[in-house]
Amino acid sequence: MTGPGPAPALPEHYFRREFGRLVPVLSRRFGVHRVELCEDAVQTALLRAVQSWPQRGVPDDKSAWLYRVAFNEVLGALRRDRRSDVGVDDAEQLPAETSTDEAVYLEHEVQDDQLRMLFVCANPQIPRESQIVFALKILCGFGVEEIALRLFQSPEAIYKRLQRARSALREHMQELEQPGIEELANRLPGVLEIVYLLFTEGYSSAQPDRVIRHELCEEAIRLGRLLDEHPVGAVPETAALLALMYLDAARFDSRIDGAGGLLLLEEQDRSLWDRDLIQTGLTYLQRSARGETFTRYHAEAGIAAEHCLAPTYERTRWQEIARLYQLLQRVAPSPIATLNRAIAIAEWQGPDAALAVLEAIKPPPWLLGYYLWDATLGELYRRRGDVERATVHLTRALEAAPTHAEQALLRRRLDAIARSS
Amino acid sequence: MSKFLCLFRFPTSAWPAKPSSPEEMQKAYAAWQAWMKKFEKELLPGDGLKTGGALVKGGGTVSDGPYIEAKEVIASYSMLETTSLARAIEIIKECPIGAGDSVEIRELAGYSM
Numbered sequence: 001m002t003g004p005g006p007a008p009a010l011p012e013h014y015f016r017r018e019f020g021r022l023v024p025v026l027s028r029r030f031g032v033h034r035v036e037l038c039e040d041a042v043q044t045a046l047l048r049a050v051q052s053w054p055q056r057g058v059p060d061d062k063s064a065w066l067y068r069v070a071f072n073e074v075l076g077a078l079r080r081d082r083r084s085d086v087g088v089d090d091a092e093q094l095p096a097e098t099s100t101d102e103a104v105y106l107e108h109e110v111q112d113d114q115l116r117m118l119f120v121c122a123n124p125q126i127p128r129e130s131q132i133v134f135a136l137k138i139l140c141g142f143g144v145e146e147i148a149l150r151l152f153q154s155p156e157a158i159y160k161r162l163q164r165a166r167s168a169l170r171e172h173m174q175e176l177e178q179p180g181i182e183e184l185a186n187r188l189p190g191v192l193e194i195v196y197l198l199f200t201e202g203y204s205s206a207q208p209d210r211v212i213r214h215e216l217c218e219e220a221i222r223l224g225r226l227l228d229e230h231p232v233g234a235v236p237e238t239a240a241l242l243a244l245m246y247l248d249a250a251r252f253d254s255r256i257d258g259a260g261g262l263l264l265l266e267e268q269d270r271s272l273w274d275r276d277l278i279q280t281g282l283t284y285l286q287r288s289a290r291g292e293t294f295t296r297y298h299a300e301a302g303i304a305a306e307h308c309l310a311p312t313y314e315r316t317r318w319q320e321i322a323r324l325y326q327l328l329q330r331v332a333p334s335p336i337a338t339l340n341r342a343i344a345i346a347e348w349q350g351p352d353a354a355l356a357v358l359e360a361i362k363p364p365p366w367l368l369g370y371y372l373w374d375a376t377l378g379e380l381y382r383r384r385g386d387v388e389r390a391t392v393h394l395t396r397a398l399e400a401a402p403t404h405a406e407q408a409l410l411r412r413r414l415d416a417i418a419r420s421s
Numbered sequence: 422m423s424k425f426l427c428l429f430r431f432p433t434s435a436w437p438a439k440p441s442s443p444e445e446m447q448k449a450y451a452a453w454q455a456w457m458k459k460f461e462k463e464l465l466p467g468d469g470l471k472t473g474g475a476l477v478k479g480g481g482t483v484s485d486g487p488y489i490e491a492k493e494v495i496a497s498y499s500m501l502e503t504t505s506l507a508r509a510i511e512i513i514k515e516c517p518i519g520a521g522d523s524v525e526i527r528e529l530a531g532y533s534m
Binding site for chain 1 (some may be wrong): 441444446447451453454456457466467468469475498
């Protein structure tokens, strides 16, 4: 114990990080089907720390203290269940209560346990959206309301998704009691997608609070690095995903102006881009080029790298970007990729060539209601000098724009057209 | 200087505390930690109290759990060593308890023997 004297302050997000470490470690000891019990036990351990650390001083090894309290808490609950004869198989040998000395666990084991849990989250029986919520809860230590705030959902919806994930894990418990990461390696594409979606959720979220969006991106990068440090996860796809995340994160802050408004790529101050993050991203991009694999992450990282390396907006290699969007379309067909390719073509060959690309596709109904579809068309017509059509599309985009920042951006465009005509 | 025993009471309806997120708990920790740091010269070590326990009545009846019928739970205690009850109240008024919680302050008699 430290002390006498008041307890020291804790590092930022210490409890949240500990939660995300202890739940996977305990779930390995007691079985993944008992994950909810482990979550409750860690919750209790943190509460005990809040009650006793300020009064009695902080233990020398805080993590071991929390582990010991949570471990004994799970054990106590299992013993109570055994007495009342539910839930616990009598043949199962329960471990003895642990004292501080035994509670020491190795850092690389924690990482393995966290990674195993990430693969457990990617269980194909769990819908993808529940997987993401579940990962945010048990690996990042966010509470239900915090997840709701970050994903722009109601707490009730988040709670339902969590329960769906937990019940799926219980139903498939035989398969899941002590799975090795190697046995779950075929889930790697799903795991990568969870990390990717976490990142894009943070990067492009409608959430106005920058710090909150940043946090999701940081968590995604942390999980991506965890994956990259394990033999099962250290594949070119993972490196490509990390490259993409670092190259996007490097430009995170320059997208916002002093008043919190959203800035277009051409308006951003490139000197604000984080050179260190760009360098890290480029290193991962280089590593991702091993082998024959080419995934959507490769294409998207390549596009991000082109933007990061361009000295100015005008001197961007738009031809290369248009080519990368075409490759992206091949591995992950989506009208959004087409839309972005059209934007690159507009810069490279002009608005007519870009409009030809967009006029050639039959947009699905959801795309017609998507504000970027109209925003892009409006901008292309404006460049062609077709004020009437430009105004129609930009007005429609303004009506559908999800955030104030995006609405303000579109209003500026409309005002510019009104002034010039 | 006088010593004061401070009993932290929480309504049983709010105890055990409802689950809050790790971040929220860390905020609670930071609030208590800041309070104790501010008054470190006057606060003596206290402790949290486990739930349960026993209630022994004169005549020999023993019941488990001291607060079966109580409306409040004593969750922890602190000791203050300071100049006056007024000062003790001043210190306790700044501690981060919730709206429904209460702290009972009692001066130790300290009769000389």
